[in-house]
Amino acid sequence: MNRLSEFLPNRADYKGASAHWRKDLLAGITVGIVALPLALAFGITTGAGAAAGLITAILAGFLAAIFGGSNFQVSGPTGAMTVILVPIVTKYGIDSLIPLGFFAGLLTLVLGICRAGSIINRVPWPVMEGFTLGIAIVIALQQIPTALATPSISGNRTVITAWNTTKSAVDHGLNYRAIFIVLLTMIVKFVYPKLAHRLKIHIPASFMAIIVSSIVVIAFGVDIPTVGDMPASIFHFHKFEFFGLGGYELVSAVIAISLLASIESLLSARVGDQLAHIHDDELKYKPNRELFGQGLASMFSSLAGGMPATGAIARTGVNIRSGANSRLSAIFHALFLLAVVLVLSPIISKIPTAALAGVLIGTSYRMVSPANLRELLRTTRLDSTILLTTALLVIFVDLIWGIALGTLLYFVLRKLKRK
Numbered sequence: 001m002n003r004l005s006e007f008l009p010n011r012a013d014y015k016g017a018s019a020h021w022r023k024d025l026l027a028g029i030t031v032g033i034v035a036l037p038l039a040l041a042f043g044i045t046t047g048a049g050a051a052a053g054l055i056t057a058i059l060a061g062f063l064a065a066i067f068g069g070s071n072f073q074v075s076g077p078t079g080a081m082t083v084i085l086v087p088i089v090t091k092y093g094i095d096s097l098i099p100l101g102f103f104a105g106l107l108t109l110v111l112g113i114c115r116a117g118s119i120i121n122r123v124p125w126p127v128m129e130g131f132t133l134g135i136a137i138v139i140a141l142q143q144i145p146t147a148l149a150t151p152s153i154s155g156n157r158t159v160i161t162a163w164n165t166t167k168s169a170v171d172h173g174l175n176y177r178a179i180f181i182v183l184l185t186m187i188v189k190f191v192y193p194k195l196a197h198r199l200k201i202h203i204p205a206s207f208m209a210i211i212v213s214s215i216v217v218i219a220f221g222v223d224i225p226t227v228g229d230m231p232a233s234i235f236h237f238h239k240f241e242f243f244g245l246g247g248y249e250l251v252s253a254v255i256a257i258s259l260l261a262s263i264e265s266l267l268s269a270r271v272g273d274q275l276a277h278i279h280d281d282e283l284k285y286k287p288n289r290e291l292f293g294q295g296l297a298s299m300f301s302s303l304a305g306g307m308p309a310t311g312a313i314a315r316t317g318v319n320i321r322s323g324a325n326s327r328l329s330a331i332f333h334a335l336f337l338l339a340v341v342l343v344l345s346p347i348i349s350k351i352p353t354a355a356l357a358g359v360l361i362g363t364s365y366r367m368v369s370p371a372n373l374r375e376l377l378r379t380t381r382l383d384s385t386i387l388l389t390t391a392l393l394v395i396f397v398d399l400i401w402g403i404a405l406g407t408l409l410y411f412v413l414r415k416l417k418r419k
Contacts, residue, residue, distance in 0.1 A: 028332025101302025134394025
């Protein structure tokens with residue numbers, strides 16, 4: 001019983017929250033504003049729809065905040081997860097996410113109970129940097145069908161799909177209206193922070209970019225796809241079936257989703273503690289409890305019509321920079337999103353999907369951070385080699401293989417270097 005109690009919520013989780021709840025509320029609302037367009041975009045990119053992205057951000061974000069092992073982690077749908085989910089949804093349909101998400105969440109939960117968090121948490125930094133670079137490029141490539149307002153042409157890999165889709169769009173005539181909205185969104189996203197800094201206006205750039213693009217589309221009657229009507233009931237538990245998934249497909253996909261959720265969540269929690277300058281062992285994130293919470297979040301999110309979730313580095317960073325002091329901020333973020341969906345669904349339905357693609361392309365650029373990348377490549381030859389190799393494996397082979405082979409190569413080359 002004592003062993004199980006370490007995975008359950010306790011009073012220590014909210015130590016000092018009564019004195020700082022106002023700061024947590026403000027941080028939660030701020031990160032909620034950032035999370036809204038990302039949740040919509042990742043849901044659409046996956047093929048599960050905008051509602052699925054919102055369900056994941058709300059339900060998984062709420063449960064992971066309560067049961068997870070980090071005081072600053074913000075969880076929800078992420079770009080890394082879409083890399084795995086897009087081919088699955090394309091092949092087996094949206095409903096396949098129900099059993100896959102449930103069992104992947106269950107496996108993640110079990111990994112936490114078995115104390116695998118400390119092992120997974122040892123993935124070398126050059127591998128994680130290469131993983132981030134590869135993921136950023138894949139996310140940008142996944143936006144091509146939405147950015148061009150054209151159907152996606154299937155391919156074995158993301159690069160092939162992006163190439164075939166672009167070629168088809170060019171052959172059939174480019175949708176310049178959609179491209180204009182993508183460019184407008186990206187311009188606002190990158191220019192607005194400089195203006196806001198001078199005007200001291202604190203509205204997240206992605207949110208402002210969505211507002212500006214949506215106003216232009218509505219005011220000028222631009223005929224491009226929009227998010228569309230949201231379901232009357234956002235949470236709806238589905239009948240549990242396997243939807244044509246065979247044993248091999250089920251097991252391999254579950255393992256891949258669970259490993260990704262575990263690695264990305266622990267990386268995000270680790271970065272969160274660094275950003276918050278946490279040095280006290282009592283306050284540091286608990287890797288095994290984090291896996292337990294993330295697994296629970298993915299299980300219920302998938303059953304309710306959402307997707308598998310992970311900790312989100314960008315949203316966790318925003319949470320900390322906005323003044324978060326406890327996990328209350330992540331809880332407030334989920335409640336804020338729920339309130340927005342319940343009240344503003346008609347407005348959300350009019351958001352152009354091209355604007356969401358622009359937000360994700362801009363986010364991908366920020367993930368890469370060219371200046372930071374150049375600095376990393378100037379480090380030791382070992383680190384730069386591992387970074388580039390991992391990135392290429394993620395882009396052209398597979399995300400999990402990229403992490404596995406990158407890690408193996410890192411330790412092999414480091415051992416050879418010592419000889």
